[in-house]
Amino acid sequence: MVSRRENNTQRIAALDTGAETLGLKPGMGIADARAMHPSIEVVEADPEADRRLLESLADWCDRYTPLVALDGADGLILDITGCSHLFGGERALLDDLLSRLFHQGLEARAGLASTAGAAWAAARFHGSQVVAAGQEAALIEPLPLASLRLERETCAGLESVGLHTAGAVMQVARAPLVRRFGKKVVRRIDQALGHVEEAISPRLPVPAFSVERQLSEPVSLTGDIEKLLLLLAKGLKDDLEQRGKGAERLQLLLFRVDGAVSRITVGASRPLRDPAIIGKLFHERLSALQDDIDAGYGFDLVRLSALEVSGLDAVQSDLVGPQAPSEEDVALFADRVRARLGAESLLRPVPVASHIPEGAVRLAPFAEVPAAGRGSAAVSFVRERPIRLLRHPDPVEMVAPPALNFRWRRAVHHVVRAEGPERIAPEWWRDETATPTRDYFRVEDEDGRRYWLFREIPLPAVERSSRWFIHGLFA
Numbered sequence: 034m035v036s037r038r039e040n041n042t043q044r045i046a047a048l049d050t051g052a053e054t055l056g057l058k059p060g061m062g063i064a065d066a067r068a069m070h071p072s073i074e075v076v077e078a079d080p081e082a083d084r085r086l087l088e089s090l091a092d093w094c095d096r097y098t099p100l101v102a103l104d105g106a107d108g109l110i111l112d113i114t115g116c117s118h119l120f121g122g123e124r125a126l127l128d129d130l131l132s133r134l135f136h137q138g139l140e141a142r143a144g145l146a147s148t149a150g151a152a153w154a155a156a157r158f159h160g161s162q163v164v165a166a167g168q169e170a171a172l173i174e175p176l177p178l179a180s181l182r183l184e185r186e187t188c189a190g191l192e193s194v195g196l197h198t199a200g201a202v203m204q205v206a207r208a209p210l211v212r213r214f215g216k217k218v219v220r221r222i223d224q225a226l227g228h229v230e231e232a233i234s235p236r237l238p239v240p241a242f243s244v245e246r247q248l249s250e251p252v253s254l255t256g257d258i259e260k261l262l263l264l265l266a267k268g269l270k271d272d273l274e275q276r277g278k279g280a281e282r283l284q285l286l287l288f289r290v291d292g293a294v295s296r297i298t299v300g301a302s303r304p305l306r307d308p309a310i311i312g313k314l315f316h317e318r319l320s321a322l323q324d325d326i327d328a329g330y331g332f333d334l335v336r337l338s339a340l341e342v343s344g345l346d347a348v349q350s351d352l353v354g355p356q357a358p359s360e361e362d363v364a365l366f367a368d369r370v371r372a373r374l375g376a377e378s379l380l381r382p383v384p385v386a387s388h389i390p391e392g393a394v395r396l397a398p399f400a401e402v403p404a405a406g407r408g409s410a411a412v413s414f415v416r417e418r419p420i421r422l423l424r425h426p427d428p429v430e431m432v433a434p435p436a437l438n439f440r441w442r443r444a445v446h447h448v449v450r451a452e453g454p455e456r457i458a459p460e461w462w463r464d465e466t467a468t469p470t471r472d473y474f475r476v477e478d479e480d481g482r483r484y485w486l487f488r489e490i491p492l493p494a495v496e497r498s499s500r501w502f503i504h505g506l507f508a
Contacts, residue, residue: 274306429501
């Protein structure tokens with residue numbers, strides 16, 4: 034027996050079959066139950082654990098349909114429209130679902146109907162039943178008011194006027210019913226009978242494209258999974274080609290025999306549909322997650338889904354011969370690195386609309402660069418900039434001005450050539466006191482090394498001499 038606290042009182046939240054035979058009911062106080070049966074075992078409810086279990090069951094139900102929604106704290110709604118034929122019909126699907134749950138140690142009841150309301154009532158008040166289309170009213174009429182999914186207060190109000198069954202409410206004139214109890218009562222009746230469409234909001238986005246393979250013998254080895262993945266990728270390629278699409282985010286779902294589900298996702302910098310490339314991306318991801326994927330007794334269902342797609346036109350390949358690495362090659366390399374090490378492992382510089390050197394570029398994840406780069410109002414520098422910019426300007430000591438000989442990191446550099454100055458003023462529209470004005474010089478020492486130095490122009494309110502810094506290194 035499971036208990037929960039309601040208004041500073043411990044009450045029964047759930048019962049097993051043995052406790053029901055003793056005459057105990059949900060909502061009864063724990064003190065009264067112990068007085069009747071002192072030997073009963075009571076366990077405190079754990080709503081968070083129940084939620085995690087229900088979500089794991091929702092993941093597992095993806096094997097039947099991608100349209101799975103949570104129904105309160107103890108139920109699931111599956112929209113199997115167009116899916117039942119894959120399992121031999123509606124009754125076969127229902128029997129398979131209940132059988133698998135039973136072997137996982139779960140006691141479940143399910144109802145199947147053409148409306149969500151009728152299926153809900155069949156599951157909770159009839160047990161496992163398939164309701165034929167058009168028989169929703171015959172199913173619901175003899176059931177109690179709770180079968181219409183009404184609140185407890187509404188049910189109590191309807192019973193107070195002599196309406197104890199759903200059929201009795203259905204026979205009452207609607208106008209006075211709505212005036213006294215609101216529109217929800219009528220709407221619930223129409224939803225259950227199919228007169229009003231009831232949308233089901235799935236807990237996870239429905240993939241644009243999916244291919245799957247059910248296995249007669251479960252697999253557990255990574256090599257076997259990768260072989261299945263290639264077969265699925267070929268089927269996905271055909272579907273994508275017919276629509277002129279390419280996948281930007283793919284997900285591999287591994288359904289374990291005992292109900293656990295593993296979701297493995299990879300992203301692509303460019304739309305793709307080549308099975309070989311898809312296989313390489315998932316190979317890297319599976320290698321990185323090898324210790325985290327528990328195959329248990331094996332996976333009996335493998336599914337490959339394209340979560341995000343975009344247009345991909347066919348391109349004529351070059352027949353000349355080997356070429357220099359293209360942008361596609363760089364993108365594939367980046368995608369494989371990100372699949373192995375994570376999305377944040379590879380960064381790329383992105384121009385920013387700022388003429389302050391340390392603020393003119395930011396580092397962004399590789400996949401975000403194409404979107405971030407389009408339409409950028411970045412400043413186009415006409416002057417030469419160093420290849421390496423120090424994270425923070427490093428102070429230097431001028432040895433013999435104005436010849437620009439300087440000491441940096443205990444070494445004296447004798448300047449033989451210098452260009453400048455290039456004055457860079459602060460961005461006054463943001464905060465003119467943030468950085469003082471700088472005069473930049475490109476200098477070369479006697480060993481041929483080139484540096485980017487600047488002289489900091491002190492603010493008028495500050496009485497001090499100019500300070501010198503090194504900000505970057507040229508090739």
